[in-house]
Every structure is written in C-alpha cells, then in structure tokens.
Amino acid sequence: MDSMRQTLKLKLDYDQLTNCMRCGFCLPACPTFKETGLEAESPRGRIALMKATVDGVMDPDVPFEEQMSHCLGCRACEPACPADVKYGQLIEQARDAIETHTRQHRGWVRGVRKLVFKGLFPHQNRMSLLGKGLRLYQKSGLQAVARKTGAVGVFSKQLSDMERILPEAGGQGVVQRFGTRVAAKGEKLGTVGMFRGCLMDVMFAETNRKTVEMLSEAGFEIVIPDTQNCCGALHAHSGEIDQARQLAMNNILAFQAAGVDYIVSNAGGCGAILVEYDHLLHDVPDWSEQAVWFAGRVKDVSTLLAENGRKLHFRKEEAGEAPVRITYQDSCHLKNVMKGGGAPRKLLSDLPGVELVEMQDAGSCCGSAGIYNITQPQMANQILDHKMQHANATQASYIVTSNPGCLLQMKLGIEKHADREHVQATHVIDFLYDRMVKR
Template identity: 75%
Template sequence: MSNATAKSLQESLRLKLDYDQLTNCMRCGFCLPACPTFKETGVEAESPRGRISLMKAAVDGIMEPNVRFEEQMGHCLGCRACEPACPADVKYGQLIEQARDAIEDHTTQHRTWVKGVRKVVFGQLFPHQNRMKLLGKGLRFYQKSGAQTLARKTGVVGLFSKQMSALENVLPEAAGKGVVDQLGTRVPAIGEKIGTVGMFRGCLMDVLFTETNRKTVQLLAKAGFDVVIPEAQNCCGALHAHSGEMDQAKQLARHNIRAFQEAGVDYIVSNAGGCGAILVEYDHLLHDDAQWQEQAKWFASRVKDISTILLEKGRPLTFTEGPGVRITYQDSCHLRNVMKAGESPRKLLKQMPGATFVEMKDAGSCCGSAGIYNLTQPDMANTILDHKMDHAKATDAHYIVTSNPGCLLQMKLGIDKHAPGSPMQAVHIVDFLYERV
C-alpha cells in the first residue's frame, strides 16, 4: 500500500468510524473469552479490543493503516459475541462494518478479477430476485443434468479451492421457482386469524432453501397468521454491509422498507439469523438518512425470528417425536447476539415429547461460517469448525438444529468431515418443526 493510499484510508476511517464507540471501549478484556479468533490464536490483535485499538490508533494518527491493518479487519468473523460480553455496551459490529466500508474504498488487495466478481455479485445479482431465480435454475440444471457428477468425478470443482469443493458437496437441491411461485403472495391463516405477518424470503434462501421458506409460511399459517410475501422485496443487504459495500446495503434496505410498509403487516418474519440481524438494525443502517429514519424504525421494531413469533405470538403448535431421539442446537451468532433470540429455538425444541434436548458445549460460539468467511478465510473457519464438531459429537445427538442457512451448511460440512456415516444430521429448525407438527 502506498503512502498516499494509506493517508487516504486514514482520512476515510476518520470520517466513517464512530469515535464515541471507539472511546467507549475500556480495554477491560471481557470480550477476549467470547472472541473465536482470539480463542484460537491468543493474539491481542485478533480480539475485539485489539481491533478497536488498531482502529483508534489509525484515526488518531498514531499509525498509518497498512496491508496488515486490512488483513486484521478481514480476520474478524463479525459474530458479535463480544457485544453481550461488553460492560460498556460498545457497538463493535457497527465499528467493524464502518472500518470495512472505509477499507473497501481504498483497498489494493483485490485482484482485478476479484473486483469484477464483487461488482457482479453485489451489484448485479443479489439485489435482483429474477436474476437469483436464473441462478437457481442454473444450479438445478447443474445438479440434475449429470454435470455435477461429472465435475466431482473429474475433480473440476476442486480446481477452484478445496473449501469450495467441500461446500459444493453439501449444497441442497437448488430451485428455479421461489416461494411466491409456489404459494403466491398471500397465504391465509388456518383457523382463527391472530394477525398478519410479512415473510422475508431472502435471496439465497429462496434459491437454495426454497422448501424451508415454503414450510416457514405453512407453519405461520398453522399458528394463525395470514402470511404476506411482498414480491417487491429484495436481498437484505447483510453480505453487502459485512463486505464494505455500505451504500448498496442502504439502497437495499430502503427498497425492503417500502415493500413491507405497503404490505401493511403486523410483524416481519425472518428464518435466517444473518438476514434478521441486519433487518432489525435498519434503523441504525439508515440513522443518517433523515428521509428514511422513521420508516426504518417502523421496520426494525417489527422484525421477529420465526422461532420467536411461533413461541410468543402464534397459536400453540403440538409437536410429535419418537422416544430416544437426542437433539442439540447450534446458535446462529446473529440470532443470539444481535436479535437476542437464542432461547426461543431451545424452548420450541424442548417441547418435543419423547425427545431429549442436550445442550452443546459452547453452542453460542461461532461455527466458522460467518457469511462467506469460510470461503475467504478457510484456514481459520476450518479450525473453528474442528473444535465445534468435537463439542457436537460429545452430545451424541441425532440432530444438530440451527436457525441460519450458513450455519446449516457449515454443520453439514462438519458432519461430512468428522462424522461420516454417523446417524447425526444437521437440519434447519423450520424443517425440523414442520415434519413434527
């Protein structure tokens, strides 16, 4: 990185970082045991406290941000486990996103082809549902035509990276038709109506986990809700925000707010912890946009996870399960640390008659998925997953249940790697509940 680029990045950090949050950090160290990267390395710079110190040093002019600074900001999983542990209530998640936003404007680390891929994925693919459907159709053709079998036999997938090859092996069947194509934009409540909810269908969720979206709608209908699925909604913007594409994240947020306000819903339901975490923080995302502040607050105050809405607002559902089945739960970091809804899935799972719920050691620590972290930082992601699977296997559970698609794929990857041939399965909580109601 040239001196001119470093100076420019330093000025951008000064403009974008919330200095009050930087100074709120007391350097007490309560965040250290909660941080996955610090636990793995023991290196101060790999902790939230360390990264905040680096940010503040750059803003104060004590150091110039360099390539190592960029790398350290990129090493963070963004799991935000440090936030509940912080006695000063430092908004670390907001700081790391602000730092990455500044870095993205000045980075010299992206190769030309990486910049091209980012531009296509973040700007031309995720924001457009019709294009996501085309992606789903393409993936489905790849999976059904024999091309996938050929690619695996010839090792073509592995030419990109071992990590991508491993993840390709656990991808669910893609769909060319999303939940709206299957169910329409409005599904009435079964029995007496309790309220009206809007379902956030997501982008990848509606391509790779369409059945989970369909089952989400049907569970909500059984619980007494009219379900509206606004066709105009788009990607939540989480991957954009986490990757330093903040302007695009804000644009996506405005579009979603308008879509759900026009739908006239009581609540907005998410079945993906990663999506829900940014949806519930749209008010912060747009806090400096006077035109959208009030609308963003309206939206954020209505966002609920599927487990929470079923448990607290819906008509009680009756579940069945065979005797002797053991269940454990792996937290979605953002559901637990941002949406504060880590107990709702557990309470639902504990309602299974005949089943035994076994709490996994360190279930609240990150599994290593973290959006696209397991692709961009595979070594750290796999180390974290190795330890996670030690704890998962110790539960002797038949089912590892989770509430986020990224976590689900990561746990499937862990089972493939550490427990091949075992009866253990990873499953989304919606799929698990739907099969037993």
C-alpha cells in the same frame, strides 16, 4: 495512506472507539482470539488498531486491512461488553472505509465482487435464474461429471468441499408456490410479512415453504411482498454500505405497502441486519422514521411462533420408542443481535419424543459467518474442527440451527468429522415441521 486515514476518520464513530475500556471481557467471547491468543485478533485489539490508525499513531497498511478482514463479525463480544461498545458497527464502518481505498483485491476479485454484490444479489429474478441453473447442474449429470473429473476443485479445495454439501436447489420460490398472500388457518392472530431472502428462496426453498405453512397453522396470515430484495447483510459486512442502504430502503417500501404487523425472517444472518435498519439508515434524510417502523416489527420465526402464535401440535412418540437426541447450534446473529437464542430451544424442548442436549460452547461461532468460510478458510476450518468436537460429544442424531450459513457449515462439519449415516444437520423449521400435526 493519508486518504484512507481521512476516510476512516469520517466513517468510524470515534465515541464508540473511546468507549472501549480495554477491560478484556470480550476476549473469551471472541472466536479468533480463542483460536490464536493474539491481542490483535480480539475485539479490543481491533478497536485499538482502528483508534491508533485514526489518531495517526500507525498507518492503515495491508496488515491493518487483513486484521479487519479476519473478524468473523459474530458479535459475541457485544453481550459481554460492560460498556456496550457497538463493535459490529465499528467493524462495518472500518471495512466500508477500506473498500474505498483497498489494495488487497486483485482485478478479478473486484470483478467478482461487483458481479455478486451489484449484479446478482439485489435482483430476485437473477437469483431465481441462478437457482434454476444450479438445479440443472445437479440434475443433468454435470455435477457427477464435475466431481469425478475433479473440476470442482480447480479454484480451491474449500469450494470443492462446500460444493459437496450444497442442498438440492429449488426450482420455485415461495411466491411461485403460494402467490403473495396465504390465509391463516382458524382464527387470524395477525398479519406477517415474510422476508423470503435471496439464498433462502433458492437453496432452501423447502424451508421457506415449511415456514409459510407453519405460520399459517399458528394463526397468521402471511404476505410475501414480491418487490422485496436481498437484506443487504453480505453487503454491509463486506464494506458495501451504500448498496446495503439502498436494499434496505427498497425492503422498507415493500413491507410498508403490505401493511403487516410483523416482519418475519427464518435466517439469523438476515434478521440481524433487518432489525438494525434503524441504525443503517439513521443518518439518511427522510428515512430514519420509516426504518424505525420496519426494525420494530422484525422477529425471527422461532420467536414469533413461541411468543405470539397459536400452540402447534406435534405427533407423540410411540410406546417404547427411544427419544431422538438433538443438539442446537446457535446462529450468532440470532443470539447476539436479535437476542433470540431461547425461542428455538423452547420449541425444540417442548417436542414429544425429543431430547435436547446442550453442546459445549453452543453459542460460539461455527466459522460460517456469511462468506467467511470461503474468504478465510484456514481460520473457519480451525473453528469448525473444535465445534464438531463439542457436537460429537453430545452423541446427537441431529444438529439443529437457525441460519442457512450455519446449516451448511454444520453439514461440512459432519462430512469431515462425524458419522454421516447417523448424524445430520437441519434447520429448526424443517425439524419442527416434519413432526407437526396439521389441521
């Protein structure tokens, strides 16, 4: 325990720990506190646990580790904090220290983590092979057999539920479809480096394709560096900070070589770490200046289209046609980290024949949080149940969001709690693109 305490002392920013005034403004913003009412399940409570551990008041035992893992990392506490405590950085630092000494993971869990974080996500070619394998599974009849025999539920009911709502895997990513450069339509307004993501380019390849085409319509030349890799978000959130830094350095080199004006992401979770590469690498020799260059160019695709792109044209509603009712579920990281919650709403509100109805607590986490809905299914499902109560109350035909994890979670929510024939979840780019009039 003493060795973990020493690691926590080295990794945790003690100034941020002492910045917390214990005012409690973060409590109503925290999803886990709202669900449980327990002080330890709040940002203030977790900061108190971190400080008590570093100060030697308590031991960094298994319950301490478990409490750090209960946090969704949604960072809704940060905009609510009058002292501007960087809670997201603290929870990542704590998890990084825990991973160095963890007692939670069994041998097979450690093996899976090594496979996923080191052997799979950092390698785009392996992610592509994963996509092709998943596509074969979906198209060959294996999926139907697995579902009929119950094989998909062998590991857990949660994984079985998630498998049912997986989208159709793409056979080709954006580079395979477009190459590494796509011209702007009409007058060129700027050059955009597209961050294609790892899962986005496998599970949501059509959304990536539509993103490229919309950016071209809006007047941007698109460069898709083929040497880019995973953003590192899952690594940073799971205590694999060193691996996240290496991925960040590779991405910086890839986009610097492309000479872009903007770096665009269509996944809120990816965008949030991309825009904080300057913090991730601030103490890495020779990288801080390059990281600032990169972070300063990152924009969510909705923000870029709303603020910098040429006005897009959308098909008008037919005479007598009732408006399509939609509601928007915020991506936590887009809203709380990138401060981009307004841009998707503006784009959606401007659509002819569409009525945007705000749901209660639209900015509260849906329970996805990267892989949280897999590692903490009970809390994730509890949060999702309440989210769907608010979504259903809007009577919307579409639940629109800006992040793939949120999209899958809302699909799961519809599967469990809504009329699947009349409600569907969609990415904001898919919803806009399908109504866009191309030149």
